[in-house]
Amino acid sequence: MDSYKRIAKLKIQAAQERAHAVLGEVARVENKVYVSPGSQNVVEFVGDAARRIDGRLEMEQAVVDADLLDPPELETRIHRVTSLIPFLHILLGFVEGSDVHHSPGQLLPTLRRYTRSIFPASEIVISSKPELNYAIQDIAGPLRKMFSGTSVEASCALLPELLFMVNIPAAESGQILIHGVVSHELGHALYDRQEMAKKLLPKIKLNESLVKGLTSTMYENQLKQGHPTPELRLRKQITQEITARVNGWVKELSSDAIGIYLFGPALFFSAVHLLTSFGHLDESSDTHPAPRLRVKLMIRMLKQLYTVEQWRPELQSYLADWDSVSAAPVKGTNPYDQLALETINDAALDLISQESQSATATTDRYSTERFVRDTNEFSRLLLSHIPPGEAGPYSNATSVGLASIINAGWHVYLCDFEAFRKTLHPNDARTRYTTAAKLHELVLKALEISGIRMAWEEAKVDSKLGKN
């Protein structure tokens, strides 16, 4: 036993040295210039947490000395605490690529303001890394939950209420239009904040006989093959697989629905653009429904909320193609997917749409009127190479919102791409890619102007209030 204790202490000491090494790394990266204060929040959090984990490891020495735990129990306990060191490295990895030399800085102010208009106490970090991975997520909430009641809990005070980490593939950092999917991720945060699951889940009805029948059918099938899973384990498997799917899928679909309320057609355009590139239409997992089902919900909502019949023929035809594709039944590749698909039927999709509406404030919702204005006015400006960052009379212009700019950009991309191409210098119009790059540049410039205009308006308000 003494040798186990000595090894445990050695393990603690080694981990403490690694915690100090993390502090060294923090000292190195904290001097970088970051585009968002959120990066600094993460670095400070890691530094503070490393010190507290060091303290926690010290406390674990007392657990070793107390001689209460069996060697395997002690090993498991100590190992869990020492595993926090690689976890800190993961956090530091989040801010990599968010410094001024890598992060697409023009995007941040507008994205940050938009996010704060929905979640005032939020912060956003945009990292650009050399990996093909587009992801957005809040890390502050999970960190608070994880460390709640532990000695590291106090470090969480260094974090904003919500800290969205956006990762953009470096190679595609200029493709601004795909950022319409940010509204889906905000949908996740609203789903949690508005406790939508509490209202929505009890209204989603599972087919009881199908669930019950699944257990016996699977057992009988396995019995015939001569490899039956014990009944208890089969019950466990079925319970886990079904509940994970229905919970996860409802959450993802609700986030899509909220995204449609926030950004309108732009979320749909961004989503299908990403999905067509990287996802199989019928591929689902225990956390995510098949893209075909997600497209179906989004199109259903667009047809209910927007005057799609008055859209430009190019756009109507684009929507009709997706409509016909999404109308085909999703092919579940296993009985759990099939059961989830039976459960999340058209009525459930409408329920998700209705509940998602109540999760968004009226003032935050994009509308058919705005879409008509944005596609008429701002798309025309883009075609004239004028970034639509502000609108209104010269002396009294106001900034154009993020959703409006992205919608106008998509409209040009999908309806007027060739017309836009003809307006470009032959060098820029050389290929589809060079043309798209020019469009993205214009959209990015519009976002930058919108950010500057908004900052100016805020400064004027602050000045009136005597804040500066």
Add this chain to the structure above:
Amino acid sequence: MHTEHRFLDLAESFKNGFLLDDIVLALARAEKGQPLGENDREVLGKAVSMLDFAEAGFRWVDNPELTTETRSAATFFARAVNALPTVHAPDAFLKNITELKKTAVELSTGAATPTLEKVRLLRTFFYNTAQSELDRTEQLLEGEGGADVLKWTATKG
């Protein structure tokens, strides 16, 4: 795989693991006959809740309704099944969970003193659960296992 995708699951796995380790420590104290402090009783109260969830998860198939607690019930049921590797029959599982819960309630409330054998059974159950949670944490740290993947993302490598 990319770290971002696993983050939610990883944070949750750590959180569960910390609690499970504390439950094991409290049970070790109880087995050694040491007095249980307020903290110990609190974590043992959480052990009771976990066992309640495990039971609810077991029964879910018989009445498959969805609530915000359904997912937790399914998760704790799965953990409980894994922590009782020699139990295969549904009735035996329920009997085990009921017994374990009785012991946990007695310890958390101080209403009675369970036998050392019963405390050891409960301790073994929670140690098995803690170990399997650590395996999951390790998998997530190394980039394996189920992950809360944003399906917008393209993951290669």
